[in-house]
Amino acid sequence: MARNHRLSHPAVPTKTSSEITSKKSLLILSVLALFSVSVNAEQYEPGENPIFRNIFTADPAPLVVGDTLYVYAGHDEAGEGQMFNITEWVVYSTTDMKDWTFHGSVMKPTDFDWAIRDAWASQVIEKEGKYWFYTTVEHGPPHSGKAIGVAVADTPLGPFRDAKGSALAFDATTPTPEDPHDWDDIDPTVFTDADGTTWIAWGNMHLYLARLKPNMIEFDGPIREIYLPNYTEGPWLHKREGLYYLTYPCFAHQNMYEKMCYGTASHITGPWTYQGILTDRTENSYTIHPGIVEYGGQWYFFYHDAKLAIDGVPGAMGRRSIALEHLYYNEDGTIKPIRQTKAGVSVPRQPPGGYQRPIFNPGGALVAVDSDIDVTQNAAVAATEWESRPVLQTTDDPYNTAIVPESFNHGDGGATSLGQTFSPDVDFRLEEISLYAGDGFGTTEDEPVTLALYELDKDDEDSAEMGSVSSYRVGRNLLESGERLRINYRPQAQGLLQFHLDEHRQPELKAGRRYVLELQGVRDTAPLFWRRTKTDTHLTGAAYRDRSLIEEESKSGDFGLALYGEALQEQ
Template sequence: MAYRSGRVSLALITALLAGPSGAADQPRGAPGSNPIVRDMFTADPAPLVVGNRLYLYVDHDEAKDGEMFTMREWLVYSTTDMKTWTSYPAILKVSDLKWAKKDAWAPQAIGKNDKFYLYVPVEHDDTHPGKAIGVAVSDKPTGPFVDARGSALITNDMTPKGRHSWDDIDPTVLTDADGTSWIAWGNGNCYLARLKPNMVELDGPILDITPPSFVEAPWLHRRSDLYYLTYASMDRAKQQKDERVSYATAPAITGPWTFHGELTGPAKNSFTIHPGIAEFKGRSYLFLHNAALTIGNQKGALGRRAVNVEHLRYNPDGTMRPVVQTTAGVSIPPR
């Protein structure tokens, strides 16, 4: 469960106040059980390992009844044991990006050049209508982050192939073994571009690497000599209405990509899902969200989601074993 800035979290307080029966809205559970954060609604998890600490970047769901998404800021939590989590003040708000007007959607952070770069999708102002991706920078993984450009890195008019105004969302960034950094993103189409060494400019053309059943939320990672593209998917031939997590692998980041099917099924109570993958202290983890958390009189909903984590395991050939979403999370060893 989460610990809030050096003091016991609201989740723990409510569990203690509930007495021996544990009859609170969200039972405490064993350390490492899901969800990770229980005192607010969070979504779109993006892990980053720095030394012996894992940082988890999320957005903050604040939707009231009848609202779809109300998201104004990005947050970060950290852990050294995957069971207790420390929180920090908001690391960036939409209002800090003077060219953006709303929608603090799925982020990802990466370290390079002795700095940390946070890539964030937002709704651009009317000078570039539609969703856009910005980049903020900090000297610390916990921020605060400041706008690194004073303008968007990617705007909707840069991807005319997209079928709608929100195809430029959900950035994921990977630095390859040769030091080259790449950014992938998209909804409907999955785009890929090289970043300049300064991490705040594109360096070359935007490529289309859309894999089968791709919807959104791409996540890039590399293990040995194999590249992984994990993402939220829907197989429309099967008339799926809720996102799953699927993945593809490739010998190079530009492909060709081999589709491996679903990694896990849909999220409880949420048609969206968002994968994030990290290796930490010798084990691999899959982060995602669902909408199974209740806080007070607010039940989980499309705009009120909760971040979860599960063990992730690989087969000898590099493929990932299917993941079952649980409430136990990482409170028990992988099986």
């Protein structure tokens, strides 16, 4: 049952629970929420962040209906030591963006008969007089893992009921056989275009897009995959003046806290252009989640952080709070970078003057424009095979096998080199190098990347014949002529990154000898990510970090690498 609480003044935090169902209990809770003095020492003005302070909330999803703006959110209730415990979906409403009414719980995961827990990210849209609720839950037997359900109601406040009787998408629907994880199907965003067609996008690590049938509970055609740099999860679709926007949390799969990135496209199916970082990480929270909406002729950006404390309980990864900022566009349609503030929308809109360029590296350094080598980017996004016929390749299907991103920021110590060893079957002159790589912040003057190729020292005959040893030593760099070989790279989606060697830099590589190709960078930086396999796909080599073998569960893998060149005639 919905509970209407005005939140224009600080209120005593109240804890909603599935056990509290009687009208008497609801009345008591309402009185406490309306008339008690806040236990939070800090006072807030209407419109300041966080905008909801009666309970912990996460994953904001705004919806405009007439002159009212609704925001749906998960109720965060993680206890000490818990990562997440999101028990229900609640909704708030406003007509002025400052004073909010709390309507309480509108649905719980177990309202889907096939689900067992976890009220993860959701979005509600209106179509033809019905309100469609697309959300993430934990699927019960016989399936396991996260799934997307669809509920429907006659009003924005519910009651919502299961519209399909089964999951719209679950792990078997979107298989990634070489990259299995049971939270693949999460965080749906739903968008109805001007022609009435409704699209849904979702996913963790993989970003899926599908068209919905008019019944809103079935896919109409194939599930596509969208490739954007640094994508992690939590997508949000919107459209403005004919341009499509896809905003998403990024970098979490790259050993970093989530930031917010976005891309644009002239058609919803792409191609999508990466536009950089919209806003940096939030305080105390590993995650961030977007909600973008136009209301009253103005644009707004919702997100969550973990700054709020309630009843002395501090914010945390599973105790987050929703915040709100004004959103502004440049004349070319790009979004001006967003600064997270306490003031939020309590202050009048003050559009920053002039063009504000997209952020690629939070340090602000421009991407380096000089390079000592001819670089081709985006040659083949999500390549399932190498272009042409390489002389040597470490895996024959990089997209499906090279699934682990590695940069110089791994773990606590980081690294200054990533290396792949190999031994050719034939003598050849090396002309071109192709890596399966992408993501990251891009190369800068302060965070450069250089390329090196060494012939390895032989410790003994046994190690020379092995595909991998625990570490290696290097001698002369076969690609150097004076200075190190710098590369220029801007963030790209995972795909082929190709280096074309000038004639004077083309070394002759000998069959049976052991070499290592290295990417060298600044420790604890992430200009790009070279992807590797989890298993041994190249028998005469292996992947190394700081010249030490990378092993997972006693298994070594290989970086995605292909070498091209001209075979040498036998003398």
